[in-house]
Amino acid sequence: MQNLLEMKGITKVYPNGVLANDKVDFSVLPGEIHALVGENGAGKTTLMKVLFGLETPDAGEVYYKGQRLQVSSPLHAISSGIGMVHQHFMLAPSLTVTENLVLGAEPRKGLAFDWNTAIKTVEDLSKRYNLHVDPRARVRDIPIGMRQKVEILKALLRGAELLVLDEPTAVLTPQETEELFVALGELKRQGHTMIFISHKLNEVRQITDRVTVMRGGRLIGVRNTSEVTEADISRLMVGRDVILKITKSPPTPGKKVLEVKDLSYFTTEGKPILKDVSFNVRAGEILGIAGVEGNGQSELVEILTGLRMPHAGLISISGQEMTSASPRQMRELGVAHIPEDRLLHGVAADASIEENLIADRIQESDYTGKIFLKSKAIAENGQNLVGEFNVVARSAKTPVKMLSGGNIQKVVVAREFSSSPSIVIANQPTRGVDVGAIEFIHKKLVEICRSGVAVLLISADLNEVMSVSDRLLVVYGGQIVAAFPDASVVSEEELGLHMLGIKTQEAALLKEALA
């Protein structure tokens, strides 16, 4: 069979000198679901951006249906029949599903927008592909899973034959993922071709026909999915065997380090984001908070670390009341924080690694005299931490922006873990980092916890929150809806149902578990 898409010798270098794609040859057969896997920074997204006209390659050619294709813009790609479903949805939240779908290609009646035809188009399309959406609902009111369907329909409406799905399941619950896979199967049956980018190898195994593995900007291999195991793929991705199973000793809970009581937070319009949240974290235990992103976790973490003021409730650290304390005061009591967005909060990307590693301790007498900084001590701190935390970099003086995502995260982890914390608050600590770094960060979290530090782990990644945590809470709609005293006995399905708000634990039971 002839290839539908062929990318030959694609090379892309970013202005900072990162070789994102190195002579990559990538091809897709018509009608298949083709997985594109690799660690973060392996070059998958860059390759797809080249295909979609978002990046111009420095070398290489693209052939689509046997014809040379020079994509200069996404519009061009769309008109050629290539559609992309981005990881972060490109939708206007205040518009309805229908309006979002026909945006830019609105049916008209005279000069006016033909609302009825638009609705009909959407309904027909949705029926044809078995992707159910509510055409009249506003996008901001529909769940994530449905938003994604809107994204897929948007591409289909514009005549996409080849669909690129960039980590489509990253934001979905297990149930929503199942639903998505059924829909993708239907698309395939109707003759569409899909490129499926993912980190989750079980999903790759489940729905794809072939898999292309990338590592360090290069194409490592193409396999028929049915002929390889997950272990094979991960070995190709990382270049060595990875142990994803975490071994940890049983927890030894000590004193309560963090106590949260009836914490509430509202938006400026008065919409509740957090409602009466109460829980404790003890020294020597890892408390996990699972939940689909956007259920109040970000606000909770920002309140606990002093970056945001709560509207009601109490926070105590090691017995001291610290509600509405500043980040400085929180840090002085040993609150370490791994933020969910490392580039926004975690680092100053233009500063060097060693400068980033002293941001929280610059006022300490180890690093500054009365007037001048102790540059020797700062350099030593940098070198030691870079070594201890396996940060791959030319030196500790390298600007952080030159590092890969996983190594930037290691810089953040190194700083926070070396601050001699009493509690580590880790918010999505392994999001968007490669398998090797995930393994490392998990190991470090368990290690520091067992040395007597309290750990609060907030994560939307079920595997992570289940395997790392000792105890587990589920947050939904700004409330804690379930508590499990032993994380190791909870099933993924059970957790998923709570995360979606379908199941709720009884209030009395919950109260007891949280006391």
Next chain:
Amino acid sequence: MISRELIFEIGRTLIAILLALLLGFVIILLVSEEPFEAFGHFVTGPLTTTRRIGNWIEATIPLIFTGLAVSIAFQAGQFNIGAEGQLFFGGVVATIVALSFPLPMYVHVLVALLGAMVGGAVAGAIPGFMKAKWGANELVSSLMLNYVFYRLGLYLINHHFRDPAAGAMVSYRLPETSWLQWFWLPTRVHWGLWVALAAIAFCYLFVYRTRWGYALRMTGLNKDFAAYAGISVTAVIIYSQVISGAIAGLAGAADVLGLYRRFQWQMLPGYGFDGIIIAILARNHPLGVPIAALFLAYIRSGASIMSRMTDVSAEMVAIIQGIMILLVTARAFLSKWRHRAVVKEATKHEVNA
């Protein structure tokens, strides 16, 4: 890595300057009867006599101060478009101190300089404070405050310190104890040069060697990160604007105490806006500021000599200068050339997986 980038930046700046000079020459060719002579005056004029060298250095001194002032604010991620008003007010306060408090030699000039710093710092603190407390855009507020301090300064001088015997709207002559002395006769190069060098050293050490400078830089690079790490962003915004204002205030004092020995500005002198150009040329680095200031002052005095000696008007140089700034600040200028070098470098090495 850094040094390669630095070399590229310096190279690019030099090429931009050369291109701008070339364009300037083309323009002179078009408007002048004696283009070669005119261009010769422009390029080498400032170096031909001791007096001219002196003029060049004199013009550099206030530019160093305003360049540093703007750089410090830029490093903190703040705009200071108010350097103009701050230096004007600094000059006014220096005049008032010089005229109102008779003090012995040396002490007097130091107190006058201090007064100028306080004046500039107050003018700088207002936008900083308003930004930190109420989120008022410092770009707008510092720009608007230029007119406030300009008029306030004129009011103080014209109504309280005006010399009625002088033929123009100027203050009384300052007592000699308050002068920044000329030390390289016959030129008017004055002690302000040493103050400027001290200010450069101070800025460099402050920004790169102290914890407050560190906090300032981190805030400028990523203020969300600074806040997260426990740095008080509010404090940084205020003290960066205060320091910036204080240094800008010295620019005014330098000209008043060093050159004119009385307050004679009836218009804003423009150094504050020049400071922005210098900060951009120097990439906000305190050690780059004197070079950029020398450069700007050089083309200014070259232009002035050219317009005096030939038929080319001084306005021409404003055009040449504008082109130069455009080329130097355009980030994409020559970036293709640079990208090609980056690609070559990156594909040469094997990637370690």
